[in-house]
Amino acid sequence: MVERSGGGGAGRPGEDEHGQPAPVAQGPVGVAAPVVGLVVAGLAVEVLALAAVALLYALGTGSGAATSTGLALGSAVLALALATLLGGSAVGMARGRRRGRVPALVWQVLQLLVAAQVVVEETSGSTTWWAALGVAALAGVVGVALATGAVTRALPVGPDGDDRLL
Secondary structure, eight states: OOOOOOOOSSSSSTTTTTTBBBBOSOOOSTTTTHHHHHHHHHHHHHHHHHHHHHHHHHHHHHHHSSHHHHHHHHHHHHHHHHHHHHHHHHHHHHHTTTTHHHHHHHHHHHHHHHHHHHHSSSTTSSSSHHHHHHHHHHHHHHHHHHHHHHHHHOOOOGGGGOOOOO
């Protein structure tokens, strides 16, 4: 084997033993890959729920049920923006990229805080109370999976430590 000057070779990040760029893994790897699937599925449910909320706000505006048209339309746009962000995070993690973890985890924490407030303020048995419990349960499962590091270990790091964009 011929030694290169400059100390290249397998010791450099992102290269194999022959000094060639190492192949970048696609998709989750390791035994923790099912955890990534769980997170992606949970985020997909949240994206669908946000899209449904946006649709309800838009329909309420069109039917005249909204007391403030501007507020309803703004809420619909915000729900669609959040759905887009979470959808991008889910797609990125499904493709084996790490970048989507932080926005998804922040969203889970915000959902838990709002759901806890609703559960404390509402009476048990109300529709809002039960919906808040469902949101809290989903956010708790997805948030714990994201926070424990299992997802981080399941997603490979790209060459030179870059964890690749969505």
